[in-house]
Amino acid sequence: MDEMALDDQAIRPIIEGSDLVGGIYYMNYDEGVIVSNDKWKDDAGGIPRHCYLLATATDWENPDEFEEEDAYAVLLRATGPEKLPAEDDLMKVREEAMRRKITNDTGVDTRNVPGSSEEIMDVLTKNEIQFSGINAKILGTIYETDDGVQFGSDVETFYSSARYKVYKPRPEALSKIFQLIQLDQSESDDSVIRLGRVRYTSTERNSELYDATVPLDINDVVGNKTALFGMTRTGKSNTMKVLATNIFEHAVETDQEIGQLLFDPAGEYANVNTQDDETALADIHDDVVTVYSWGGGGDDVESLQIDFFDYQQIDEVWQTIKLHLTRDRDYVNSFKAANPVAPEQQDDNRGEVNEAVRCQSALYACLIRAGFETPNGFSTPIPTNVNVRNAVNAHLDDNDPDFENSDFGPSGWSFVDENRLEEFWDIVANNREDINNADEDWITNDVEAMLTMFNQEAGNGYQILEELRRYHDPGTQGYYPDIIYDSLADGDIVIVDLTSGTDEINQRISKTIVERVVERQVDMFTNGQEPHNIEVYVEEAHRLFGSDYLDDADATDPYVRLAKEAAKYNIGLIYATQEVSGVDGRVLANTANWIVTHLNNRNETKELSRYYNFEDFERLTLEAEDVGFARVKTLSGQFIVPTQIDKFDQDLITRAGNRYEQRYGDGDSSRQETL
Numbered sequence: 279m280d281e282m283a284l285d286d287q288a289i290r291p292i293i294e295g296s297d298l299v300g301g302i303y304y305m306n307y308d309e310g311v312i313v314s315n316d317k318w319k320d321d322a323g324g325i326p327r328h329c330y331l332l333a334t335a336t337d338w339e340n341p342d343e344f345e346e347e348d349a350y351a352v353l354l355r356a357t358g359p360e361k362l363p364a365e366d367d368l369m370k371v372r373e374e375a376m377r378r379k380i381t382n383d384t385g386v387d388t389r390n391v392p393g394s395s396e397e398i399m400d401v402l403t404k405n406e407i408q409f410s411g412i413n414a415k416i417l418g419t420i421y422e423t424d425d426g427v428q429f430g431s432d433v434e435t436f437y438s439s440a441r442y443k444v445y446k447p448r449p450e451a452l453s454k455i456f457q458l459i460q461l462d463q464s465e466s467d468d469s470v471i472r473l474g475r476v477r478y479t480s481t482e483r484n485s486e487l488y489d490a491t492v493p494l495d496i497n498d499v500v501g502n503k504t505a506l507f508g509m510t511r512t513g514k515s516n517t518m519k520v521l522a523t524n525i526f527e528h529a530v531e532t533d534q535e536i537g538q539l540l541f542d543p544a545g546e547y548a549n550v551n552t553q554d555d556e557t558a559l560a561d562i563h564d565d566v567v568t569v570y571s572w573g574g575g576g577d578d579v580e581s582l583q584i585d586f587f588d589y590q591q592i593d594e595v596w597q598t599i600k601l602h603l604t605r606d607r608d609y610v611n612s613f614k615a616a617n618p619v620a621p622e623q624q625d626d627n628r629g630e631v632n633e634a635v636r637c638q639s640a641l642y643a644c645l646i647r648a649g650f651e652t653p654n655g656f657s658t659p660i661p662t663n664v665n666v667r668n669a670v671n672a673h674l675d676d677n678d679p680d681f682e683n684s685d686f687g688p689s690g691w692s693f694v695d696e697n698r699l700e701e702f703w704d705i706v707a708n709n710r711e712d713i714n715n716a717d718e719d720w721i722t723n724d725v726e727a728m729l730t731m732f733n734q735e736a737g738n739g740y741q742i743l744e745e746l747r748r749y750h751d752p753g754t755q756g757y758y759p760d761i762i763y764d765s766l767a768d769g770d771i772v773i774v775d776l777t778s779g780t781d782e783i784n785q786r787i788s789k790t791i792v793e794r795v796v797e798r799q800v801d802m803f804t805n806g807q808e809p810h811n812i813e814v815y816v817e818e819a820h821r822l823f824g825s826d827y828l829d830d831a832d833a834t835d836p837y838v839r840l841a842k843e844a845a846k847y848n849i850g851l852i853y854a855t856q857e858v859s860g861v862d863g864r865v866l867a868n869t870a871n872w873i874v875t876h877l878n879n880r881n882e883t884k885e886l887s888r889y890y891n892f893e894d895f896e897r898l899t900l901e902a903e904d905v906g907f908a909r910v911k912t913l914s915g916q917f918i919v920p921t922q923i924d925k926f927d928q929d930l931i932t933r934a935g936n937r938y939e940q941r942y943g944d945g946d947s948s949r950q951e952t953l
């Protein structure tokens with residue numbers, strides 16, 4: 279074999295970028311035992327547990343000896359110490375040497391150690407006692423074919439003879455190994471991001487591993503499920519930010535639109551904060567990030583408020599009101615049992631529609647009493663009939679005009695402004711007997727419940743609605759879930775800041791948005807269109823993807839659909855929780871990428887071990903509480919890599935923002951034109 283053939287080998291620079299640490303003297307299909315020496319270990323910066331090692335039978339420096347069929351390397355991971363055959367003798371020698379060192383006693387009894395003192399010293403000088411055995415798990419074989427470097431997750435055969443030399447890759451060589459075997463080689467380079475760097479142990483006295491990049495193929499994440507498991511404050515949100523920024527940058531570089539939706543219960547994605555180096559995800563670029571929050575109003579912050587008087591949003595309004603009213607009092611329960619949400623109007627259900635709109639009209643009167651501001655030009659219908667109108671009109675002040683059937687709208691509907699609405703319901707509330715005499719069916723149970731609230735006939739009446747005013751904005755244009763979906767479809771990042779709503783209302787908001795996203799994606803799919811690429815980030819995932827929730831919810835629940843069918847609709851899910859066991863097995867089984875920081879009990883690590891070889895890292899997962907120190911298994915990755923996730927910071931944000939500027943310039947319109 280000539281020098282060219284040796285030069286051609288992609289594995290060669292990897293070996294050249296590695297340090298010799300020993301040889302293999304025993305091997306089977308699953309593991310090998312390495313004999314190493316303290317000096318070699320020292321020169322290579324030590325061999326920590328989980329350290330990657332390469333065993334190769336090739337003489338990479340000598341072209342004359344180079345055999346192409348030997349041009350492969352077995353990738354190993356150190357798992358622990360192993361007894362050498364002469365270990366018992368070596369132990370005695372070490373123990374004797376140690377006693378001498380400690381006591382300076384040259385007269386130590388040598389009967390228990392082999393040989394005379396001179397022989398011991400002889401052994402010492404030969405560094406024999408420095409040899410030790412290391413057990414290593416075989417991860418697979420790196421070999422070359424005409425199609426490039428391949429990785430097989432086992433060994434074809436093993437040789438017991440001392441053929442293999444063992445190397446420890448230096449950081450750059452490790453990066454190359456990961457580039458070659460942890461990524462899908464058919465993907466282009468611009469889909470690869472840096473997630474972090476290799477980290478073997480919690481104790482890192484002087485880690486030189488910064489350049490041992492752990493790559494991630496963004497295509498593994500986009501459209502798939504990614505799980506982030508770990509105790510609180512171990513870096514799950516940080517990982518979400520790193521992923522979101524990199525996905526954005528990747529989308530810019532590849533001219534794609536990948537919408538990203540983040541729910542932000544702590545306000546840490548939306549707001550600049552010290553833990554993130556005085557930056558926030560929302561800072562990437564004004565053109566592409568929209569923050570939604572209660573109240574909105576600030577620069578570039580959109581409102582999550584709804585117009586409580588927008589009849590098209592009555593369903594959402596009613597759900598919000600019901601969620602907020604938690605007092606267990608009869609008048610509250612009757613109020614909540616009412617139905618102001620009309621079915622779509624059809625000829626055959628006019629009575630039903632009229633009843634619901636009548637209830638809605640009384641509800642609007644309650645809201646006005648509770649101080650809800652109406653939108654400009656407010657006009658709302660009261661479904662009536664001539665008998666009821668006459669009964670009401672009989673109680674009007676002389677100067678006030680009668681309530682009439684309006685010229686437009688369904689028959690019997692009287693359109694009024696806020697003052698007239700209140701006036702109408704005030705008369706009804708205070709003259710129920712007259713109205714019942716005019717039409718005994720007109721004041722239904724639902725309307726009665728509204729009147730009790732309106733007229734403050736029990737408890738605090740309408741006043742209990744006053745707190746809901748903060749969710750109301752009479753000037754909102756459009757319905758926020760629709761607007762959010764449209765932004766996501768354009769490839770924007772939408773951050774929903776949930777810092778100021780109640781837990782119930784926040785859950786409702788999140789669900790409404792996710793529901794709309796899923797519905798619209800499903801519509802595209804069923805119409806034969808390719809749904810948009812959208813990533814949804816979910817914290818506290820055990821609440822939404824736990825078996826209890828998924829089993830109880832019906833098939834149309836948006837989280838059930840996300841859990842089961844998200845990939846079909848091009849929705850990627852990045853979910854975080856402290857409890858692996860809290861996530862339904864069907865979701866776990868469909869999870870493509872796993873990022874696991876510290877977990878604090880064996881049930882959780884056991885659950886994990888049902889998927890991939892997380893048991894190899896059990897001790898580390900249970901004991902190492904270091905922030906951002908994770909075990910990572912990706913879809914394209916062949917094995918779990920212990921990784922220190924990069925910290926989200928100014929540099930990352932600035933780089934992503936600059937990429938956007940370079941490609942699209944300043945201003946959203948130019949992006950739209952370019953796309």
Ligand SMILES: Nc1ncnc2c1ncn2[C@@H]1O[C@H](COP(=O)(O)OP(=O)(O)OP(=O)(O)O)[C@@H](O)[C@H]1O
Pocket residue numbers: 508509510511512513514515516517553554905906907922923924925926
């Ligand atoms: N990879 C990292 N390197 C350095 N610091 C980090 C890293 N990841 C997170 N941190 C820091 O650790 C703290 C906790 O991180 P983070 O909020 O991401 O944890 P979390 O697991 O999401 O917590 P919680 O479950 O409470 O939401 C933050 O101050 C963050 O800046």
